[in-house]
Amino acid sequence: MTSSLPNIKDLTLKELQQLMTSHGEPLFRATQIHQWLFSHHAESFDDMTILSLAFRRKLSETFSIERPEIVEHLTGIEEACDYQTEKILLKLPDGNMVESVLIPSAERLTACVSTQVGCPLNCHFCATGKMGFQRNLSAGEITEQVYTLNNLVAAKESGKAITNIVFMGMGEPLLNTDNVIEAIETFSSRNYRFCLSQKRVTISTVGVIPEIQRLGKSGLKTKLAVSLHSANQEKRELLMPIAARQYPLQELGKTLAEYTASTGSPVTIVYMLLKGINDSLDDAKMLARFSRSFLCKINLIDYNSIINIKFMPVFSSTKELFQQYLVNAGLHVTIRKSFGTTINAACGQLATTRYTKPQ
Template sequence: MTKPLQNITDLTLKELQQALSVLGEPSFRATQIHQWLFSHRAATFDEMTILSLALRKKLAESFSIHPLSAVNYQECLEEGCENPTQKILLELQDGNQVESVLIASENRMTGCVSSQIGCPLQCPFCATGRMGFRRNLTAGEITGQVYALNDLVAAREPGKALTNIVFMGMGEPLLNTDNVIEAIENLTTRNYRFCLSQKRITISTVGVIPEIQRLAKSGMKTKLAVSLHSADQQKRESLMPIAARQYPLAELGKALSEYSSSTGMPVTIVYLLLRGINDSLDDAKILAKFSKTFLCKINLIDYNSINNSKFKTVYSAARELFQQYLMNAGLHVTVRKSYGTNINAACGQLATVGIQNPQ
């Protein structure tokens, strides 16, 4: 069997420049091709009419253009909400699959994208963690998810586009930072068609300290969300063992403090409330103490159940007391509404295992 040609959208701009130089072409050709791929979304080299016929032929002999293909699609309409949450299962060139979610609200169309296939951090409450880790997604595959979600938006409301992107899908984005940053560049470059403001993009991490430090120095304007789930080291280790041991709370607190003071931007502390585990007033007290050391806001989320899980959703009365305690301590607190729980599209529920193909 002949090996498939390399998918050109898997190359970073730098790799594209190197590949073009091997073909004896100047570097600006790589920039033009990159724009055709990620701004014009060319599906064939023949569409790149700015290139000579000879170069288009050379490219087609060495590379393919393999867009992500949608193999399943689900939607769910929450009670009292006019806009359905939509989840798509996308197939990649190597046969792996990845999930992405469109969360629609009155003023926003948010694309929730994945950064890895599976996740190496294996948090026990998370369906993605149970899949194990297969590989990082390329920048092209991350960008492709955004385009696929954007097509859903345009199909719903012609002329409309995604307004926000969150890296809260499958995987830990800061264990694939190079590709995440490259994808963000594809989506925010000024003369490209998508051209989203970096401020409308949120990177959500378990707290990969060296990469948070890297983001702080990068000058990027993206927002940072950190999944904390407990401000007690031991309890955090029981909830997210790998992440909590590798990135201890004391060092994480320092890194977040440096991040918010050097960028001037608040960090969103994401706190998943689990009934009887991290939802007491003592838990709120230590969370308040931890969060007061840097500029932040706290986002409380309810647990979205997955199969065979020992965890339970917090009682609303306990959540209200928890929230009130934090607010009384002077913290800015919001409660995140969960979208897409009925189709396993909410936080912590994404996993390609067990999804059936249509027909």
């Protein structure tokens, strides 16, 4: 049952430190409590035996310790594929829902996590955008998705473990950068049980320019993926009006050039092919021109059809011609197979169908 007390897992490390100061406790206690919550997965303050009994009591009178609950768990049946995509719908303590996905392949097991409930950017091809924006996830809620998926994997005894994390679920990660960075620092820290190299983490953005600049200076070792979907300003505004107008292509290209120059790390340009919209050779030409000015690889992805959204995926032949043009132009191009079509794996599809606004 959900408690009426605030969930201590929603506090950032800095807020925990402020809490310690207000209780006259040393600052290192904040790190200890954080580790008990996110490494030892304490379910009660009584588990935190490093704290005095009196302080544990005070904490339990003020805070609860809560985890998200899996309310739906779907497994995909992929055509001609040995691997199964799994999607979970998580109910957060306040009743909001988010999705997290496990995407297996021969060499990887990727966890795809959400960063916001809904999204304010309302890209026209996206189910999450149709939900509107409810709120940012806390760093704890982002971290908990990784741990929940990890528990699912561990329970299978398949010998597999999560090898990569992508921030490509619901929401725009770089509109919640503080919490995304704190979550990454937690699950990549050697002081926590789940410890994944930052180099295996990809942050995907529609191109939030100031936050890309911030990431470039942050010292994080994560990778960056940019959802471009068109290298033509007008078309991009038709597909993703808010993002495209706020972060125009020309400025975005300049920012990516600076980012790759300062980090030495290539950017992945994600390009979703939409039939009759952005799939012509002219579109490929514009994409090649845009991508030449910085270190990148291009990832062409299929569109997962969404009910009530009128875009269509392209035929394989169109995709191959598009790819060939880019390869001939000297670009590094991969085609990402579409996973999870049987389980509404495109971000937000499951949550939108199950979503009812919490009271």
